[in-house]
Amino acid sequence: MPDGSEEDYVDYVSARIPALRRLAYLLTSDAHRADDLVQQTITTLYVKWRRARAADNLDAYVRTMLVRTFLDEKRLAWARVRLFREMPEPPPFFDGGSEDRQVVRAALRRVPRRQQAVLVLRFYYDLSVEEVAAMLGCTAGTVKSQTSRGLATLRRLLGEHDFADFTADAVPGRRGS
Template structure:
């Protein structure tokens, strides 16, 4: 990579890492996994920088890379490595007087991966159905069904005092 292109890359990444980490954290619900996902994304971005910097909307391009990396993570061989014979049961969602945001995070972690990605992109990033479909590489109908199923799952998991969009 040329020195000028490398400087552009470093400048872009330095400015965007906080936003990428926020998105990764909302998707994964875990700071360490979020850091890994961001690192994976910016490494891939470095390798594809010559193509990426020509994109009409570089932020959308990189956000798509991160979300697809998150969704595809389950297909990678390392994701099947288990440290335990059986996975521990997830913590039940309880109203312990914590902020609603923490309760929502715990519930969101229990929603299937693809539905979680759709919910985060639709409601946290306020993206339209067509853009979410483009990011995830699926149809608008798939995004709508994942939205519906994801919201239904959240309604079942959340206490009634927390409002879930309709």
């Protein structure tokens, strides 16, 4: 970028990486996949920087890019490839009252991608129906129906979960009360 806008790009991306990683992690529930998603987004942003920096709300523009990259990832052939000889160990359990959060995140991973994106944007990012609709390129009615279906699926999944699994005796490294 000969016009000096590369410095603007670097400054913007450096300042926004933490927020982009948070959103990507909420969507993927996997730190490595979140990093890949952010990397893909900021690479695309670099290519489209001249047009992007002219946007009225650059943060919303970049969040939209990230969410759409997440939604499109499922359609790409490489997303279906698993390079494991055997299943990896589950992520470590972190004590400290986060059991409910982990249960909700696990259930959220089982919700269809589009509904998952709508739920994360509506309830974690507190965006309005109209903002989510603009970000996903759909109608407000679609966002509402996806929210309703996603919440119904979450309720069903959380209803199936036995919260007794998280007793003090069942949690590794945690002493009984």
